[in-house]
Amino acid sequence: MRHKTFLWFFLPTGLAMLLFIAMPIVSIVTQSIFAPHPAVLLEVESCTPLIGCTTETTIDQEATAALREAQPLGRFVGLGIYFDRGHLAIQEISQMWASNETWDGFFSELGNLPFYRAMAFTLTFTFIVTPLTILLGLVIALAVNSLHRHLKGLMIFFSLLPMIVTPLIGSLILFWMIDSRGVIGNALVYMAGDPNFSLKASTGLMWVALMVYGVWSSAPFAFVVFYAGLQTLPQDQIEAAQIDGATRWQQVKFVVVPHLMPLVTFVALIQLMDNFKVLEPIIGFSAGAHAQSLSTFILNDMSGETRQLSSAAATSVMTIIGVAILLSPVLVRTWRDFKGAR
């Protein structure tokens, strides 16, 4: 295909991605290094006879507007927003470092900084949910694969539901069930033997609940991919392994899992990317008090009365850097394959 023809075919989609994915990235980088102008204040001394003089501070609307007109981006603050208390908190960290003798003390104080708390939850969520999803998906795939033909279709249908359903809706459905008045919550109260037991009161349990939701909603994806992989399993290799006296467990370990390995990499990649973006379950579970992720951190900055766009932009940039770090092994591998292919 000639360059020119290619250009015309690719132009609409390329333009859409350029304008609404590439440009916003530029936009958040600029927003994150500029802070909005503070209002220009004017001190007016007004004297009235008998009462005396008072100084009033008023906003000089004209000067403020003029300043905003002159520099519409705001004032340049460099990396200031990244290092402030709401984000990386460099100053606070160095103070904590100096004042704490032990690692424990340092980490417990670090937990008070909102950005690090969000970071901790996001990373914990990503690196616990992803392996569990893969494991559960694999076990379901093996179990369903041994079912009777007619049952398989039915199982796939119901297995797809947790994945297909809107994340916010899925998390709400689970949340209502684990509510202390809901059916699972009731059962937990009964098992704990404490009538005041509630998942919502404990940070640790809330984290567990969020992760259970994460595994529940993405295991079907892993299951479907692995199940498809099992259909192309070479039977002769299984038979050869049996002749060599491999037990069932050894067959799975040495034949099935290596056969599925490329798919495991694929699922792991997709899941790492998606889990890092975790947003809806925290909102659905109303878990904001116990767990914040990088995404909810951005959302909170943007909504609310005062839209702190610069702060949201700085977090966004750091989230994107996080995604880039997660993706880098894949990109390096693809690059090597590409070089090798030429």
Next chain:
Amino acid sequence: MASRAQRMPKSLRIASSLFVLLWFFLAAFPFFWTVWGSFKVELDFFSIADWTNALTGARTEAVYGSPFTTTGYEGAWIQEEFWRNVLNTGIVCFFVVTISLTIGTLGGYALSRSTYNYTFWLLITALIFRAMPPIALVSGYLLPFFEWNIWGILPTTIIVLVAINQPFTLWMLHSFFKNIPSELDESAKVDGCNQFQAFRRVIIPVMWPGVITTGLFSFLLAYNDFAVGAMLLSESNRTMVPAIAAFLGTTQTEGNVMFAVAAVVSATVPLFILVMFFQRQIVGGLTAGAVKG
């Protein structure tokens, strides 16, 4: 088909069946439970006294004389005007699917037929774009959209969702078009067609299975979106999912959780039907990406 040696020992078969049953229960039960409960009053759905009330609907019967009531649905659809949000979602989904398939097929076709190196780089860029969290992009939109005065309206959201959807659509259609032999359009070009005519007369008639699968996923993305709709739509233009999120804030104080439950069930029904009719395409689409990777 299974030889005798491959047949499972009884204990393993029982364990495996039990596990499947457990997973079936985990996957399906929450949905049935919520659908059943959506026809009850709040004191039954959330029952402190006796959890079996949620099944029998004792309190519902005491209030309405029947164990089922549709007050939750009436409250959500009529009182809270949920139908507006449903309509908005319908509009958004329709245009997102149509536009992203139109420009996605052109782009995906071009990527599959060009032999130059830049196609590789474009696909890698698309992969990176696919990984961008939508909420991070949204924080980049707000300021310019306020400036240009296009915040809050449906067309803006549609265009944004189309763009966010493109990387995935391109990857999927690219791998699909790769499987259509290029001899087909080559021979059309030999017969005197230009590239676009070859695309229109030869490729379009055979591309529908791939386009339908990709369209399903575009639909799901638009339907399930929360971040974009919640931040870029004004209150009167909200789609379903942000509206449900907003419900939670307002209804819980008024004691109308059942409105939210009814809305949630209403929003799940189309997805249920979708899976029922397009199960094979969805499974095919999920695995198509995997086979490539």
